[in-house]
Amino acid sequence: MDRYDKKPAHPTGTPGGPAAKSSDHGLAGHSEESGLSEREPNIKEVIGRNLKQAREAAELSQEDFAERLGVSRATLSGFENGKVAIDSAKLLRAAQILGMSIADFFKEENQQLALLYRAAEEIVPDHSVRFRFRHKCEAYRDLEEIVGVADSILPPPEYKYLPLFHSKPYQFAVQVAQSERERLGIGQLDPIPNVFRLLDENGVRIFLDNIPQDRVFGLSGFSNLYGPCILVNLNKHTLERNIFTLVHEYAHLLMHRDYYVNPSPPEKKDREMEEVANCFAANFLVPEAGLRAALNKTAGQKSVELQDLVFLKHHFKVSFQVMVRRLRDCGFMASKDHDDLFARVKTSVGDDTKEFAPLDVDLIGSWRQVSRFNYLARKAALGEMVSVGKLADLLGQNLIQTRNEIQSWRKEMASAPA
Amino acid sequence: MRPLEEGPLSFDSNVILDFHLTGNYVLLERLAAGRMLISDFVQDELSRSELTPLPSGCEVVALTAEEELDFLRELARTYRNLGPGELGAIAVSKFRAAIFVSNDGNARTAARNLGIELTGGLGLLQLAVTAGYIDGAGAIRIMEEMILQGSWFSDKLISMFRQSVLKN
Numbered sequence: 236m237d238r239y240d241k242k243p244a245h246p247t248g249t250p251g252g253p254a255a256k257s258s259d260h261g262l263a264g265h266s267e268e269s270g271l272s273e274r275e276p277n278i279k280e281v282i283g284r285n286l287k288q289a290r291e292a293a294e295l296s297q298e299d300f301a302e303r304l305g306v307s308r309a310t311l312s313g314f315e316n317g318k319v320a321i322d323s324a325k326l327l328r329a330a331q332i333l334g335m336s337i338a339d340f341f342k343e344e345n346q347q348l349a350l351l352y353r354a355a356e357e358i359v360p361d362h363s364v365r366f367r368f369r370h371k372c373e374a375y376r377d378l379e380e381i382v383g384v385a386d387s388i389l390p391p392p393e394y395k396y397l398p399l400f401h402s403k404p405y406q407f408a409v410q411v412a413q414s415e416r417e418r419l420g421i422g423q424l425d426p427i428p429n430v431f432r433l434l435d436e437n438g439v440r441i442f443l444d445n446i447p448q449d450r451v452f453g454l455s456g457f458s459n460l461y462g463p464c465i466l467v468n469l470n471k472h473t474l475e476r477n478i479f480t481l482v483h484e485y486a487h488l489l490m491h492r493d494y495y496v497n498p499s500p501p502e503k504k505d506r507e508m509e510e511v512a513n514c515f516a517a518n519f520l521v522p523e524a525g526l527r528a529a530l531n532k533t534a535g536q537k538s539v540e541l542q543d544l545v546f547l548k549h550h551f552k553v554s555f556q557v558m559v560r561r562l563r564d565c566g567f568m569a570s571k572d573h574d575d576l577f578a579r580v581k582t583s584v585g586d587d588t589k590e591f592a593p594l595d596v597d598l599i600g601s602w603r604q605v606s607r608f609n610y611l612a613r614k615a616a617l618g619e620m621v622s623v624g625k626l627a628d629l630l631g632q633n634l635i636q637t638r639n640e641i642q643s644w645r646k647e648m649a650s651a652p653a
Numbered sequence: 654m655r656p657l658e659e660g661p662l663s664f665d666s667n668v669i670l671d672f673h674l675t676g677n678y679v680l681l682e683r684l685a686a687g688r689m690l691i692s693d694f695v696q697d698e699l700s701r702s703e704l705t706p707l708p709s710g711c712e713v714v715a716l717t718a719e720e721e722l723d724f725l726r727e728l729a730r731t732y733r734n735l736g737p738g739e740l741g742a743i744a745v746s747k748f749r750a751a752i753f754v755s756n757d758g759n760a761r762t763a764a765r766n767l768g769i770e771l772t773g774g775l776g777l778l779q780l781a782v783t784a785g786y787i788d789g790a791g792a793i794r795i796m797e798e799m800i801l802q803g804s805w806f807s808d809k810l811i812s813m814f815r816q817s818v819l820k821n
Binding site: 277278279281282320321322323324327336337338341343377380381615619620621622623624625626627628633634635638639641642645 | 665666667670674692693694697698699701702703715716717718719721722723725726729730733734735736737738739741757758759760802803804805
């Protein structure tokens, strides 16, 4: 039937633009037109380089990787050096072992994505987490390019701490938090209704994942191509912690951009840098002026009681721990009262995967409905800019999940007024 | 252009899923008996979608030659909006001179631009009617089930298909 369905060919052949030059197989080639450019690496060399980089990033020896791939070490070496062609079956196996997409092996340029992270202890996110994060950043960029909106949002500004010009690092973090609140139009009084939505709308690429390493709270990455990217680990963490992690990583992206130099996160974290990021997050989420105004309405001149604290933590959408610390740090609560309250609540709550008087709002769900990434995915699918297979790859889903998602979007549009 | 009854067929994942999800795997196997090629990238996509086993009698094709991988890279570079399965299926069509079987508009556009013969799920259903495996009403029912299972065809194509199979 549809052999007779002569749909006109895509005017350019590809959303990325017309074919530059035909080659034997009828496809555009990045061939040397001037004769002056360097020789383009052949397919074996491209795959080999990417394979080697990925293996090394996964901290796998040639021996181990060759064994898992089902080849000899010499053959693997031949693949990596671009001397021996790898077949698609081995490529698939390598992708499975390394947690990569097939397309990753064909990439000509390897965009570096340097990482920082927030964790409970000195835990470094393992390579699979880093791969997943990187894949999400690449998918976001791919989607932007497919829809034609790449580079349409400016990244947030960079705030550099200069010891000769600025006050102490913590005071600097407070100033940056105030500046950012002004820049983002939220002033110094109001709580942030949905910080996921706020940062997403302002050019931060936010990803949520269930990372098995539950002591890793979040990761952030930055590159000129991918922009500022944050991964928040939902696994076993409260919403309050997710919010704080997001803002903590945002602080790194604002104040520590120079430190995004290494695709592997640092083994040893800089304690002061982490504390500065925490200081920013506390001040950004709970500005002192806003806290004073809220306190005036609740406790008045009386000392802060437990029910006031519950109100305040819900009002500012932070953890109990952050709230009592802010009260103490802003001088609204004596250290002794802070310690007593803290100890009482900690005893009643138990471990730190639980929260006292937890937030009862679906901030993440309501953000997801309007997240930029989801919007771009939907636009690409409904506008037939992307195939189902590609969209599934970008969304990290299987085909059936993606088909169902597209179908629900279509149904929604079909119910729209004509 | 060859008749659809002849020559090898290289499938993308979604057409196989359509037949599988609507309980018409046997019909697909019958239509493509002895000439069903599945790229190993398609096989991978289907296994991620927990679709096992593959249609019986199909041949899983890996790309082994440098020329094939080179083509795949250029294809991926030119058609950045296609997924691995679609790219693999087009590459298999190219090197095995197979008719590309896909419902995806972007994948079909790429194949058409490359001069690769193509058909889709509805083309196979029409073949099933012509071959006498099912009647026109049955073909329309299967198409409707495919749509319920997440497949998408344009209104124009659906209308043409209805007219065509009912005429037969």
